[in-house]
Amino acid sequence: MDWNDRSLAGILPSYRWMIDNEGDNKITPSFDFANAYNGGNSLKFMAEHLAAGKASTVTLFASDLHIAKGAKFSVNMRSDQAVKVSTILELANRKKVSIAGDKELTDKWSEMNFDIKKYEGQKIEKIALKLTADKSIDFKAINLGEMTLTNGQKVKQISLSDAKVTDEAFEEEGTVGGFRLSWQSDANKNNLYGYEIYQLNDDGSKEFLGASNINAFFVNALKRGKNINSTKFEIVPINKSGEAGHSVTTSIKWPDNSLPKAAFVADKTVVKVGEQVTLINQSNLATTKYKWEIEGASPATSTEKNPQVSFAKAGTYSVKLTAINEKGQENTISQTALITVLDQQVELTNFALNQSVKVDSFTNESESGPKAVDGKLDTKWCAVGPSKHNITIDLGKSEKINQVLIDHAQKGGESPDMNTSDYTIELSNDNQNWTEVVNVKKNKLGETKDSFKQTEARYVRITAIKPTQGADSAVRLYEIQVLGLKNS
Template structure:
């Protein structure tokens, strides 16, 4: 960064309409751009410097398994209207360099979607006050500690949980990036063990079977998760029933009567439930009585002919017998599909609640669900 001053006393009393800059170098310039910062005209009077204190990170959020973060910074300042211009925020790097993140005129700044560097465990920020003369004052620093993402964390789902004897089930690994080795233990299955990432198995006897996944990171550290009686095997195939069709629903909001909650369970792909406004949106379906359910199909915006950018990104599915005590059975993040199928352990339930925690792929907070099917085995 270079600061250059020019004496413009000889133009006193005149109106300056244009200022031109000519930049020369005694060496070949291999960069593609020159960034000009602030230009200030002063009367030569001294402007009091600004001092900052008590910088801190007041809020933080991590995504992408701790590789992307958002941070809210705040600080105290002795600036006043006579000397204040702006605050500049920088990221201080381990090699001694610093990167400009932005400028603001209040005592807070949000660092959005900051990418974590390789082998970086903490990141330091510097806040620099600039007075009306363009002079830097007493800066302050604060830092944030990144989460340890080297630990293995086991997670998985099954593509279906109600099958007949001999029918294939695919176990889909959803463990984190730190997990590099896998060991499956599947009760009653063929094969009963596997080291594949996403194994296919089948069962030769009717019953309910548990699945355990153990994952290992590069340091040999392990993590395990067991889903008890996840797979139900029956002797004869049955056609799954859609218990949600034309049933009663409750929603947190809707745009108008033509996009109300019942449109999500009317069996039509040219109607939808749509809710707008900030925050999460949810729909609760009462299927009439307790039934054995194991799968939820959702047709998102794209299935109804809208942009893929409007497909629901993050959502949860909960089930309940009494509409008061809820169990989360599905938690989806970063979905991009227009049609989703989520399977879970076959369970008796009457109510199904779907909550869109991130309704679209971007900043749009409107949820658009064209059709919801709650599938299961009808009680005899």
């Protein structure tokens, strides 16, 4: 997965870009995210043309670096074609010195060293790299992954201890988890580069999860593997010489999600005789088989995941679903009087249109609560802030309702990322005692239709639990329709 941490970023080049080409050479520098060195990226010098024996010099850094006794200067680089590299150092006395690398570049990452012993005690004010080739190069990439100047002293290795999981959260039926890790370290600012965090697999391999420069790390949205009951993490300390020290491990246990859990909804709950109804299975991932019993329906039983049925006579009918896992374990749920069948054409009325509403907050008058029930898609109710935003619609009197249609951000012309992800719908007759009839999670649609058994209610409350697809906490609802049958 993509990751970034600005506190772990390397020192970026001071100059973008200072290039001195001999002859008709042409070098184009850029950041290369496809060919990364040790995570992150690298600098790519695209040699559109590098003539044999002609140099191209790229000045990269302004600096104020003292060359201590025993200091070492090196780069880690690679090239699609053999290239010679020298460093051009501008010293404090404005003198420029050229130092050849100790090897030619190949297409493999390798460390190249420059002998700076004769310049000990002096100060470097600019650093450049000079690229030359014995054979002409055209449209080949040369990559710089790391540039290192040390004072020659050995850096102490780092040891860790007391790794633990301080917090955990599971989603999607225990198939995805988030975990906060912490540990103790004997590192100090003089020897610490950072910590690398890995997931250890049963086959002995390990996967890089990310890095940190503090004694904590959050593992975000880790997916659980098949038949995995626990996961072990390794934290590896890295010192400023790039050496791994004494690592520590900690682990988490995944919740048991092998038991089936039955759940379902219907695409509509009030229909005329003979009209088709689709029963939509929402059972958990452990469920592998389904057993439906639909009162008064044709067919009256089914083993399909999402059966379609119809009813030959008017009446009110119940539906039962049994969810079965691979071991044959069962879980059953029934919804009584779920389907209402009429011997006449079904015409639903929007009881919410232009009715009174109450909201927890709104951004301004042009985005206030009434805008969500005004019948227009160019207006919306919008509320910001961290709370779970809600809107309550007063239908004026008790009505027979069975469906709620919501137009989310995308229907109003905004990004799909702004569509409401998680929300609930509750009904009440007194605005005090509420019954939840809909609970939606991970919605991505710009227009949603939620059906429930026909219920008499005056008040409808919609609560945005997770207002968008991401971290944005602003809810955006362009239109809400509360549909039902007019009282005869």
